[in-house]
Amino acid sequence: MLASVLWILMMGFFVGQLARRLGAPPLIGMILVGIILGPQVRNVISQDVLGAADELRTLAVMIILMKAGLGLDWEKLAQQGTVALRLGFLPATTEAIAIAIASMLIFHLNFPTALLLGCVIGAESPAVIVPGMLRLKSLGWGVTKGIPDAILTGSALSDVLLLLVFSLLLSFLSDGGIEQISLPGGFTLTALQLLPLQIIMQILLGVLFGYLAARLLVLLLTKQNWTQNAVQDTVIAAGLALLLVIVAHTVPYFSGYLAAMAMGFFLIELDAPLARRLRVGFDSLWIVAEIFLFVLLGATIQLQVLEKILLPGILILAIGLFIGRMVGWYLSTLGSNWNWRERLFLLPGNSAKATVQAAIGAIPLSQGIAGGEIILAIAALSILITAPLGAWATMTFAPKLLTKGEVDPTKVTVAARTLLLAAVDTSMATEILTKVADLARRSNGEVIVLHVINTSNQQAVEQINEQAKRLLADIRYEFLTTTGAVPEEIIRIAQEHYATAIVMGKRGHQPWEQVLIGSVSQAVLETSPIPVILLENREPKSV
Structure with a gap:
């Protein structure tokens, strides 16, 4: 059997x-x-x-x-x-x-x-x-x-x-x-x-x-x-x-x-x-x-x-x-x-x-x-x-x-793939990769690790790649590098790969930057059509 x-x-x-x-x-x-x-x-x-x-x-x-x-x-x-x-x-x-x-x-x-x-x-x-x-x-x-x-x-x-x-x-x-079925009252049906x-x-x-x-x-x-x-x-x-x-x-x-x-x-x-x-x-x-x-x-x-x-x-x-x-x-x-x-x-x-x-x-x-x-x-x-x-x-x-209409997500199973884009550099790579790994495990999602190169620092790229291998060992991910303006490249890669969210860090540690988020983060927040999660001191802030 x-x-x-x-x-x-x-x-x-x-x-x-x-x-x-x-x-x-x-x-x-x-x-x-x-x-x-x-x-x-x-x-x-x-x-x-x-x-x-x-x-x-x-x-x-x-x-x-x-x-x-x-x-x-x-x-x-x-x-x-x-x-x-x-x-x-x-x-x-x-x-x-x-x-x-x-x-x-x-x-x-x-x-x-x-x-x-x-x-x-x-x-x-x-x-x-x-x-x-x-x-x-x-x-x-x-x-x-x-x-x-x-x-x-x-x-x-x-x-x-x-x-x-x-x-x-x-x-x-x-x-x-x-x-023949007899009913009360002498009726037969x-x-x-x-x-x-x-x-x-x-x-x-x-x-x-x-x-x-x-x-x-x-x-x-x-x-x-x-x-x-x-x-x-x-x-x-x-x-x-x-x-x-x-x-x-x-x-x-x-x-x-x-x-x-x-x-x-x-x-x-x-x-x-x-x-x-x-x-x-x-x-x-x-x-x-x-x-x-x-x-x-x-x-x-x-x-x-x-x-x-x-x-x-x-x-x-x-x-x-x-x-x-x-x-x-x-x-x-x-x-x-x-x-x-x-x-x-x-x-x-x-x-x-x-x-x-x-x-x-x-x-x-x-x-x-x-x-x-x-x-x-x-x-x-x-x-x-x-x-x-x-x-x-x-x-x-x-x-x-048939004519295609608007799908009601409350009446059907929405089987959307979760793909998180982690925009990292050497300053907060560990914090960002740790957080994105946690989010990916909770949603059974995948990750793109993106590093936008401003200088030809190959050692920084290798360092980030090694951190990704260690922190995302049980998660399907892809490591990408690109050159160009950082905010534009982050948004472009996220849109090309249909990412469901962008995870990135908030630069700097001076007191005035508690108000001013930072030029890169601010630019991504203002122009990205994709949800952005900002990290500072290991605490997520969703915008």
């Missing part, structure tokens, strides 16, 4: 990075690794790991939905009105119906079985869509009109709808009829008649439990201070989100995934600093979870079942996407402020299939439902085609179809 985990992590990571360097999404490499390591080819992954694949997928989806919730913007969602709500129901419904009709004609399935196939294929993949939309938010594409937020919310709601209909149809096909109420209850209770969980998390982590660092915050938040998902499996009256996403969303409103810390923590968790998710996804794909239905399967997927889902997209954005380019972006941004298909694609076959092998094969085909294509097309077509 440990050897299997090692294979998954190492091969999944490096082949994923190889795919990224070749210009493809890393998940393509991870899925290929899963196919090769899985029982279809090399059979390297142990049965214990394959047996736990559903649980590991559940954990990974919980992590990605928490990331989605921590990145949602309430103002943008409110601005969109009912677009996000319609995106949650109409595209999935119209795609499921189109696939059902096409599969009845092509495979001669009966309507309940054909609609069961439509529910499996119509569900959207949070594992592909969420990272793509969060990436767009961090780059600013479509954020002005809240397009990534609407897609994120709609994909979560659509999975609630289709999973409920899937369960209802599965029960009908297994038992041979629709269950079928499960189909109760479906709208179930959908509303799943959504409302999911949002409610997500809100209560967020309040509990703020109480424990902020008010009561039960944790001491961001890692502990992340562990507690992930545990609480996973508890919501587990309870929802046992007591299926609310959507656990929606509750996890809602918890992240409400954390932004209740405690923005805590949400920012958790966003960084869940980004780290997703790095590992993503590898397990897509490698195990590839391992569960059954290649032999694809041979007979390859061409008709592609035809059904195309009908569902280009006819069914596009009708739903048009109806969802009707009356909105989206232009035709933004509506067209839904084609790559809102059509990927992966996690839901892997989780439920094999269930009809395992329960002996006629046509189950066809459902499994088309589910596997949808993963192989739409997951990598959707991930690639999202980032490729976003700059062509």
